Amino acid sequence: MCGSDTYKVHKAIICPQSDFFRAACRADTFQEGKTNTITIAASSGRDESTSPLALAEDFDWDLDVETTTSVKLMIHYFYHHDYLEHEVVHIQGLDFPKAVLDEHSRMYAMGEKYGIQGLKRVALAKFQGRGGPRQMSKSSVIAAAVIAFNSTPESDKDLREAMLEHLDRSRQLFKHSVPIQKMILSMPEVAYGLYRKSIDYNRL
Numbered sequence: 001m002c003g004s005d006t007y008k009v010h011k012a013i014i015c016p017q018s019d020f021f022r023a024a025c026r027a028d029t030f031q032e033g034k035t036n037t038i039t040i041a042a043s044s045g046r047d048e049s050t051s052p053l054a055l056a057e058d059f060d061w062d063l064d065v066e067t068t069t070s071v072k073l074m075i076h077y078f079y080h081h082d083y084l085e086h087e088v089v090h091i092q093g094l095d096f097p098k099a100v101l102d103e104h105s106r107m108y109a110m111g112e113k114y115g116i117q118g119l120k121r122v123a124l125a126k127f128q129g130r131g132g133p134r135q136m137s138k139s140s141v142i143a144a145a146v147i148a149f150n151s152t153p154e155s156d157k158d159l160r161e162a163m164l165e166h167l168d169r170s171r172q173l174f175k176h177s178v179p180i181q182k183m184i185l186s187m188p189e190v191a192y193g194l195y196r197k198s199i200d201y202n203r204l
Contacts, residue, residue, distance in 0.1 A: 001037060001038070002039070002040040002041075002042050002068055002071040002072075003042065003068045005068065005072065007075045009078065014078050017116055017118060017119075018078075019114070019115025019116075020115050020116075021038070021114065022115075040066070040071055041062065042062065042066045042067050042068050042070070042071050043063050043066070044067060044068050044069075045067045045068075046064065055142070055143055055146050057186065059146055059147075059150045061151065064106075064143075064147060064151075065106050065109045065110065065151050066113070067106070070103075070106045070107060071110075073103075073107060074107070074114065074116070074119065077107075077122065081118060081122070082122060083122070083123075100140065101141060101144040101166075102140045102141075102147060104123050104124075104126045105143070105144040105145075105148050105151075105159065105163075106147055107119060107122075107123035108120050108123035108124055108127065108148070108152070108159045109148075110123075111123060112151065112156065113151075120158075123159075124158055124159060124162060127144075127159065127162050128165075138174070138179055139179075141166065141167070141170070141180065142179060142183045144163060144166075145167070145187065145190055146183070146187070148163040149187060149189050149190060160189075160193070161193075163190075164190070164193040164194060164197065167184075167190070168194060168197050171194075
């Protein structure tokens with residue numbers, strides 16, 4: 001259960017794919033395993049008036065990653081080994097394809113939290129295949145960066161590196177963008193990652 005949504009899932013489907021659900025469904029370990037009900041606390045997402053820079057300054061896991069939308073798409077993934085971009089757009093009314101980059105970051109983070117390695121791989125592939133920089137809105141890029149660097153451990157480099165690649169390839173497009181520059185200044189790991197890439201270029 002998540003918010004007002006109830007998903008009647010099969011243990012034989014979700015448990016082999018998720019470390020979290022495999023453990024939660026054990027009747028001898030957790031209450032959820034006895035009741036056959038797992039409640040996931042998630043928000044409906046931040047208010048539309050919330051600026052991406054405010055998100056960077058005040059990141060909150062429950063508000064910014066684990067939303068009712070990301071849970072819905074996680075359940076969809078269990079049965080289809082994919083999550084559908086048009087479904088994201090339909091649920092949140094996003095400007096497809098400009099504002100979907102942050103959703104791929106969210107799905108990668110969901111895969112990390114719930115131990116779903118397949119979901120992480122799919123989300124990373126979708127993130128990397130999002131297209132050229134002109135297909136990205138600035139707010140989506142900022143939100144994606146914040147989620148990538150705040151919802152995964154430092155040892156998990158894949159999404160972070162993909163995010164840095166996007167920013168690096170987009171440097172000419174974003175070099176005069178005040179919001180993007182403020183985001184980079186507010187996130188030392190992003191600033192250092194881009195600096196490291198500039199050094200690598202100079203060595204070539």
